[in-house]
Amino acid sequence: MIKFHQYVIGLSLLISAQSFAQKQTTKPYSFENLPVVALPVFKNDTISILKYGAKNDGITLNTKSINTAIADCSKKGGGVVLIPAGLWLTGPIELKSNVNLHLQKNALVQLTKDFDQFELVESNWEGFEQMRNQSPVWATNQTNIAITGYGIIDGAGDAWRMVKKEKLTDNQWKKLVASGGIVAEDKKTWYPSEKTLKGSKMKDPGAIVAGKTPDFYASIKDFLRPNLLVLTNCKRILLEGVTFQNSPAWNLHPLMCEDLTVRNVYAKNPWYAQNGDGIDIESCKNVLIEGSTFDVGDDGICVKSGRDASGRKRNMPTENLIIRNSTVYHAHGGFVIGSEMSGGAKNIFISDCTFVGTDIGLRFKTTRGRGGVVEKIYAKNINMKDIGGEAILFDMYYAAVDPVPLSGENRVAPKVQLLPVTVETPIFRDFHISNVVCDGASKAIFVRGLPEMNISDIFMDHITIKADQGVDIQEAKNIKISDLQIHSKNNNPLFNIQNGNGVELSTIKFDKADLLFKISGSTSGKITLTGTDAAKAADKAVFTDGATAQSLTIK
The missing domain is CATH 2.160.20.10 (Single-stranded right-handed beta-helix, Pectin lyase-like)
Incomplete structure (x- = not known):
């Protein structure tokens, strides 16, 4: 000692x-x-x-x-x-x-x-x-x-959490139902108690508003699951060596803290654990996470800063965060920012990390209504394997669903419409990602901004990805990708660009492609490809929905 x-x-x-x-x-x-x-x-x-x-x-x-x-x-x-x-x-x-x-x-x-x-x-x-x-x-x-x-x-946490049938095997589901609790009328979800089921049928039951009495909250008490570890407005904190497991909701939740070190910690939850995040760093300043392992039911290492008007009023970004030499196994995302990032996030450095079997590797998500600015984000030396969805994802249409559709689930792409820019409009900009290797993903890179607020200033270099699909860029500007080696099964197209402006691609290596580019949208322009053997593609480009051949230059 x-x-x-x-x-x-x-x-x-x-x-x-x-x-x-x-x-x-x-x-x-x-x-x-x-x-x-x-x-x-x-x-x-x-x-x-x-x-x-x-x-x-x-x-x-x-x-x-x-x-x-x-x-x-x-x-x-x-x-x-x-x-x-x-x-x-x-x-x-x-x-x-x-x-x-x-x-x-x-x-x-x-x-x-x-x-x-x-x-x-x-x-x-x-x-x-x-x-x-x-x-x-x-x-x-x-x-x-x-x-x-x-x-x-x-x-x-198993005493608190509801469980979806589709996330268990038949034997696991039968054993869970036999243990007690209640199965929903549609037979798709198990609830540990009547209070849990009652709370699940309400909209935002835990909200603190006038008219809700202590008796009301008591009637849904079991539904109001706690996070395992919550540190609020604390300073100079060390979490080291301990295993934190089986959390009712999030595992580790530092909130508005300063000078936090998380070293050689193991955060562990069942993969089906609803809201079973590993660590959620919310509105914190000066944080180091190193040598730690996360194997959980939701996002692995996640950055947050409050939600919507409440987060903007708090106005406390998560900033000065270092994550290094850590591993994430099962999780919705290996490293994640959002979607509750209304107070902003900046000066974040992630390096020398490995993601194995996560739904998404690097995951940056938000949606209209959040507001907030996410910027100055740096990631390097990231290894990934067996990623269920996208290796690298930026999405401003987060819809609060599992990142990888379940078997038989049909999802419709969100309707794209131009809305006015307000304080509720989120901003994603200034991302730097380098030295990434991914062995297996559904899609290599996905960038989807808003028409009124494009994702901007993303710089990626030295990226090698083996994936089913290539690169999809929508509503984005000033995107630079260099030294990208991509091995994808479906290269029709290899690059899908919708309303992308100022997209610079250089030294792209690929096996072959039926179609190199599909470019759509009237605001697509200044798209360049250099240092690449474009002759390996059967067709170079098609242009639709207002895009013209002048939007693309291949040198």
């Missing part, structure tokens, strides 16, 4: 020195000049929860023992609260300033399935102020806090 804290203190001093040096420069952030994240520092004093009567029998509820140990440690100036090896049943745990909650090897902190242990509190859900059940692990307005060690925190 002493060596661990000496390491943290020493590293913190180094970070502080780097932080001072960083403030002396006016250079913009880059991969050579990254933001600096301050670490917490703790006293060596250690208190075991055994001192407070905790029992690792899996039956005794240890909520009071754990929380009293944390509170006493904080009052005495801080230190370490030790959870020894064993299975510790508990209700919600509240973190306090200057306390490091440390889980020894083989320590399993098991949250209770007794919902009565969770109070209904004013909280936040998907960017809105909402009434929710108290999170299993939480802190508000605390400074210098940590959860470290080698153990597991299990949120008992």
